[in-house]
Amino acid sequence: MERVMSVRVAIMTDETGWHTARLKKAFRTRDVDARCVDLADCRIDTTWKPHGLAIPGFGHTLPDAAIVRGIAGGTFEQVTLRLGILHALRECGVPVYNDARAIERSVDKSMTSFLLNRYGVPTPATWAGESPAHAQRVLMREAAAGRRVVMKPLFGSQGKGLKKPGVKLPSLKPFSQVAYLQRYVDAGTPGFDWRVLVIGGQAVAAMKRVGGEDWIHNFARGARCEAAELSPALADIAVRATAALGLDYAGVDLIPSEGGRPVVLEVNGVAAWRGLQSVTPVDIAALLVDDLLDRKLAASKSALALASGDERF
Structure with a gap:
C-alpha cells in the first residue's frame, strides 16, 4: 500500500546532487513529500490565485515549508527576485529554512561582521x-x-x-x-580552521580543515577534513554567531587567535556539509529535516492555530 504524504516541502536549489539526495531521503523517512525547486523557475504572478505566487510542482497551492539549499548567482535583478520569492513565501505564512532576511545577512560579509561585533561575538577587526x-x-x-x-x-x-x-x-x-x-589571524603551519554546524540553536558537529592552498583552509581548495572535538568554547561561540544573524542553521567558520581563543571568520547560511559528514557519525540531513519539521513547521502551525482560535493543535 502506497504511503500518503500529507506534508509537502520545497527544497530550493539550483542544482541537484549529493546534498539534495540526502535531504530527500531524510524527508522520505519522515513521510514528507520533498521536491526540488529552482528559484529561477518560480514567479510572482498576481493573476495566479489565490496567492499570487507560482511555485513549480505545487500548482495553485504552496508548499507547507521550504528549505534553502542553493541560490544561483546572476544579475542584481535576478538575485533580488529570487530572494523576493523567499520573502513572498514567508509573507504567505510558509516557514522558510533559512529565510531570505537571514540569508541576506550571511551572504553580505560586511553585515555579518557588523552583527557579530554588535552582539559581542569574537571576530577579527x-x-x-x-x-x-x-x-x-x-x-x-x-x-x-x-x-x-x-x-x-x-x-x-x-x-x-x-x-x-x-x-x-x-x-x-x-x-x-x-x-x-x-x-589576518595566523593559524600557524600547517594552518587550520574549524567548521562548526549549528542546527536549531545547538552545535551538532565540528571538524578541522587543515592545510589547503597556502593560507586558505577550504575543503573546495584542497584542505583536509579531520574530526574535531566540539568543545564548549567552540559550541558557545558558534551558537551565538548563528543567533546574531537570525539563522535556523549555519556553518560557522572559526580560527584560533592568540592564546587559542576561537574567533569567527564567516557564517554560511547556505552551508554545504559533505566534508563534515565524512568525519562525523551524526546524520546531518536527518538533523536538518527533524529541526525543520519539529521546531520550525510545528511553531508555524501553532501560531496559525492561535491566530484562528483553533485549539486542536
Missing part, C-alpha cells in the same frame, strides 16, 4: 567601505603595527578571490569597488 583612501590608510596603519589584513569579495564563498595585500592597496575593480578588509 573588520573594515568595509567604498573609499580607496580609507582602505589604504587601514593597510598602512595595520602594517605599522606589524599586522596583515585579508581582502575579500563582499559576496563569495569557498575562499575564492581572497588576497593578502601589503602596504599598497590593490585595485578595487575585481572587488566591485568595495574594500572589505579583515585583520
